[in-house]
Amino acid sequence: MRQKRRIDEANEQSRKRPTVRRTYNKESKTRPSTGPDEGPDESDVHQRLAGLHITAANLPFLVGTLKYAQMIGNEEYEIRIPFHCLGTFHRAAWGVKDSAKSILVRLRAFRRGDIDYVGFCVHLPPNDREFEYHHNYCTTDGPWKDFVVCNSDPNFLTDVPSRKIHKFLRLRQKGWSAREICDSITELANSDPTRSCIISVIDSFPPISTGMTISKLLELRDFGKEREALLSWLSSEFDGTLVTGPESANVSKMPGLRQFILLNTNIQRQTAFENELKGSGIKSGSPAFHGTPPENLFTILQHGLRRSQNLSTVFYSNDASYSTLYIFGRGHPQRSALGSWKNSAFKGAIALLGVEVASTTIRFRGLEHDTYQDRVMVRYVFLLAPGIFKNHNPFMGHMRINHFKDNMPTHRAEHRKRLLSGIIYSRVKRNTVLVPVGGFKGFASPPTVNHSAL
Known part of the structure; x- marks a missing residue:
């Protein structure tokens, strides 16, 4: 309430000053550049920006043009920062629309008594609401508040730059420029933390709980920049969609196991597997x-x-006990437990993958088989508790797959159609979640398991 009262007072002060009229073309959804007959020229814009510690000397890419910076009102400015490096999956992970080509930063000078401070907001144009419903700013007369600035859609590329701008304006560092923000955003979008992220950085993440937002993960004091780089890398590196299996889609005869469904992976893997199916008829x-x-x-x-x-094939089995033999033979459970994230809920767990093999049947029940990678596609991920195999005995009560016709859909096209039609998109705070609805009807008879062995 105190923050809102200060903003209202500042708006009341600004209404008493003469302003430059702003125009908005609803057809083109763009604002015409401020011309010499409508407002200040370029030198005046840069002179006014200097009052905000944004000088032309620090902005060589702005000198001689109004393409990136313009004055849109009395002590109100816009700076556009183009970006061209975001791919389709990167945009989807960050909630950035395909039409967005730049980051729009609005700056406005306020005065409360004898104190000058700056208000700002961040948008990803084009946006139909961008100019018509602009009504609020985040200001620098107080600490950062975790709330949505103006009417911009909350996502990674509006939240993180907003924090950075607030920090720069709050500190009022000499020589600060919009180039610093532009470079910082570009570095974030292209960051690869593999060189700098070590165990201490990964362990700095707090335990993950339902409903946790990016802001909560980044607000901790230590290793904030490194955590930010890691999240940026993860959102662009993984092309697939892995979701917690809803009750309707879980394998009902495997209770007590954490079940996940891989809805899709990268397009090259999917294409290769489809070609193998066609080649096998x-x-x-x-x-x-x-x-x-x-x-x-x-x-x-x-x-x-x-x-x-030194091997040319991938191993698999229709029996889970055989498919995990090599893990215990090499002591992997102990090694993974020592090297896992300290707050992980899956520490020491074993991953059991439910895969689809491009074959009409899997013979020789209870033995391991092998084939080329392109003929195997991951569909399910099961996480087994560390103590499920006592004394390193891989016997699991013969968790074996039943006959092919009872477990897989007859027609892949029909299965995909049912799956895609059952997916709904729901936005939970700042995260977009894919939720499958209606289950995987093609899996009529799930794998059987001896419950006493679990």
Whole structure:
């Protein structure tokens, strides 16, 4: 309430001053540049910006043009920062529309008594509401508040730059310029934390809970910049969609296991698998298992089941106990437990992948088989508790897949149609969540398991 009262007082003060009339073309959804007959010229704009510690000397890419900076009112300015490096999946992960080509930063000078301060807001144009309903600013006369600035859609590229701008304007550092913001945003969009992120940075993340937002993850004092870079990298590196399996889609005869569904992976993997199905003359494959330590999970989900060193094929089995044999033979559970994130809810767990093999049947029940990577596609991810195998005994009560016709859809096209039609998009605070509805009806008979062994 105190913040809102200050903004209202500042707006009342600004209404007493003469303003430059702003025009808005609803057809083109753009504002015409301020001309010499309508308002101040370029030198005047830069002179006024200097009062906000934004000088032309620090903005060589603005000298001689109004393309990036313009004055839109009395002590109110706009700076556009173009970006061209965001791909389709990066935009989807950050909630950025395909039509957005630049970041729009609005700056406005306020005075309350003898104190000068700056208000700002960040948008991703074009936006039909951009000029018509602009009504609020985040100001620098107080600490950062975690609230939506103006009417901009909350996402990664509006929240993070807003924090950075608030910090720069709050400190009023000499020589600060819009180039610093532009460089900072560009660095964020292209960041790769693999060189700088170490165990201490990863362990600085707090325990993840339902409803937690990006702001909560970044507001901690230590390693804030490194956590920001890691989130940026993760959102652009993983092309697939992995969701917690809803009750209607879970394998009902495998209770007590955490179940996830891989709705899609990168397009190259999906295309290669579809080509294998067509080459075999079948419309859908056969279900099987592949066990792996949890540290391999991210690479498998992103790049597929790569062939092991000196081997040309990928191993799988229709029996979960056989598919996890090599994990215990090499001591992987102990190694993964020591190297996992300290706040992980899955520490020491074993990943059991439910895969689809481009084959009409899987013979020799209870043995391991192998085939080329392109003939195997991950569909389910099951996380097994650390103590599920006592004394490193991989026997799991024979969690075996039943016959092919009882477990896989008859027609892949029909299965995909049912799946896609059941997906709804729901925005939860600042995160977009994919929720499958209606279940996977093609899996009529799930894998069987001896419950006493679990």
